[in-house]
Amino acid sequence: MRNIGNITNTRYILDKYNLQAKKKFGQNFLIDSNIIDKIACDDIIDKQTFVVEIGGGIGSLTEKLVEKAGFVLTYDIDCDMIKIISDNLKVPNLALINCDILKADVISDIKKYNQNQLTKFVVVSNLPYYITSDIIEQFLSKYSCFSHYIFMMQKEVSLRLLNNTHDKNYTILNVLIDLVGRSYKLCDVARNLFYPAPNVDSTVIVIEANKVLDIDKKMFHKLVKQAFYQRRKTIYNNFKLIMDVSLLDEMFNALNLDKNLRVEQTDASLYIDMVKYLNQHINPS
Secondary structure (H helix, E strand, O other): OOOOOOHHHHHHHHHHOOOOOOHHHOOOEEOOHHHHHHHOOOOOOOOOEEEEEEOOOOOHHHHHHHHHOOEEEEEEOOHHHHHHHHHHOOOOOEEEEEOOHHHOOHHHHHHHHOOOOOOEEEEEEEOOHHHHHHHHHHHHHHOOOOOEEEEEEEHHHHHHHOOOOOOOOOOHHHHHHHHHOEEEEEEEEOHHHEEOOOOOOEEEEEEEOOOOOOOOHHHHHHHHHHHOOOOOOOHHHHHOOOOOHHHHHHHHHHOOOOOOOOHHHOOHHHHHHHHHHHHHHHOOO
């Protein structure tokens, strides 16, 4: 089938398989070809690109991605969606994996399927609203191979991620985006461009991972998580819960940090300095 992503074909496919969108998986299927074209944008995705797609649904976006990219690896937690895509998109540059993306071994899967040695890696997803933050946090903190992330999410969430002001809306994700590069809005998506229509509008953002990193990302993520553990506390008091106080005092003195510092006053560069300090003093070479 061609042009899966319209209302007629979406309804036809769901009727054919006797299925409805499953609320427990946050399923809302995109039915606008113009938005699909924008997400699979030529500026980012080409035949040298290996795309990891999170949540393929019935294949509306997958169909366009396999046309543009060198290879597409699509994950979906719903085995019914995997069957639909498998039945309707029989192409050599597509692999389907039925699993929870938060439990997937993405790097091993890429190595398995990247037979053509593609050199550019991009993540694309119409993120399920209920696990948007979890997915973004895991990918930004765990993986370093991706050059771009193209995410569709609730408009309200996107406004927080695109927010560069250090206020009460400043989150762990803002720090992680600051670590890897920058974020920008690609387009807004009205709720009526989905079937069934959700209760909110959406926005597509791009996270461009353009910074070369030489840092212990595992330690970086641990520090940032702990700093945000209780927002109303200072980061010093949050760090006391996991760190020897004498080492903590030495680090704050060495980095000339105020013990009243709070998370909204921090950025990625501060945590990078902390990681470097701790690596030198905990694991000296």
